[in-house]
Amino acid sequence: MRDQLERALATADLLQGRKLVGVRSVGGSSVGSTWRLSLSDGEELFVKVAQTANLLAEQSGLQALRHWSDPALIEVPQVLGCIPLSGQSALVMAWWDASKGDQFRLGQGLAQLHRASAAAGPGCFGWDHDGFIGLGPQPSGWCDNWGDAFTQLRLHPQLCLAMQWGLAAQDWEPLLGPIAAWLNRHAPEPCLVHGDLWAGNAAVLADGRGLLIDPASWWADREVDLAMTRLFGGFSRRLMEGYSSEWPLPAGAEQRVETLNLYHLLNHANLFGGGYQQRSREILTDLRLSLL
Known part of the structure; x- marks a missing residue:
């Protein structure tokens, strides 16, 4: 999974010269699997891997919620990209600590x-x-x-x-x-x-x-x-x-x-x-x- 994600992120220009230094599974469900990615500059990403149609629908909802939410009260993760990944897709967002x-x-x-x-x-x-x-x-x-x-x-x-x-x-x-x-x-x-x-x-x-x-x-x-x-x-x-x-x-x-x-x-x-x-x-x- 690490190699697949690194290639996909690089192709989508989401690494921006950084290296992927860590990939850790953070759970999964009937919808898909989720991962925590660590980059060489210290930034961390949250990635959800699932069927493309599911992720595009989720992306649309996140973007709408983010548009209408007050960021002083609610954080709605910003979607950084939805990229192809071995028959599925990966929805990429900034990591958050809940x-x-x-x-x-x-x-x-x-x-x-x-x-x-x-x-x-x-x-x-x-x-x-x-x-x-x-x-x-x-x-x-x-x-x-x-x-x-x-x-x-x-x-x-x-x-x-x-x-x-x-x-x-x-x-x-x-x-x-x-x-x-x-x-x-x-x-x-x-x-x-x-x-x-x-x-x-x-x-x-x-x-x-x-x-x-x-x-x-x-x-x-x-x-x-x-x-x-x-x-x-x-x-x-x-x-x-x-x-x-x-x-x-x-x-x-x-x-x-x-x-x-x-x-x-x-x-x-x-x-x-x-x-x-x-x-x-x-x-x-x-x-x-x-x-x-």
Whole structure:
């Protein structure tokens, strides 16, 4: 891997006369592997190796988040390049050192990101090219109304995939219209969201600023990010305190959490099976009881 990376970095002119003196694996997932590179001048790089389409989608999300974030509160890594590498690609960024510090500024920065993007965004919901949520598909498209976007662009594709493990159409098709109508009445502003905000994709830097990585960004209701912070744990109450100090959530947000997180549960059910399938069924049952 070291030789491959050094050749690729040199070809892309990212070494700029420096030498690659160290390559260390820092983990991997179903999406790809990650590496810490040390250069001869002391600079360190973070490199993620995965399928090209996944990395291009991630690059697009990182660039959008970086554009709308306040760097005094949140660091979004700058992409230095996306370079070919033996049938895959390597996404190259500056290295960062994360900690488990106070998440208050992370919450503040997330709220400011949402608010700034809502004030000057496209005015509709969606994304202009296909992406991924982990290894799951995240289709492109645009809708004027939030409920239509969430059901058509996010729930429907995942529910169709769920039929492969036995989720029957009659268990979900009658729900899409009522879910869309319910969320349309909520009428949120389109915001740029991280889109995959579990604890592994956010951290706190040594200087107290927040860090956001590995997005599945799109223009959505800001509540999707806050709902996901509650799905798998790992976030403290300080995140929400920081967020609320900048832009409190509207009334009724608590009642929408499970429905918004159904998207992620379905994606996990489709990718990994297990208890995610049962939890998805339970939420669909709850929605039938409350909406039909």
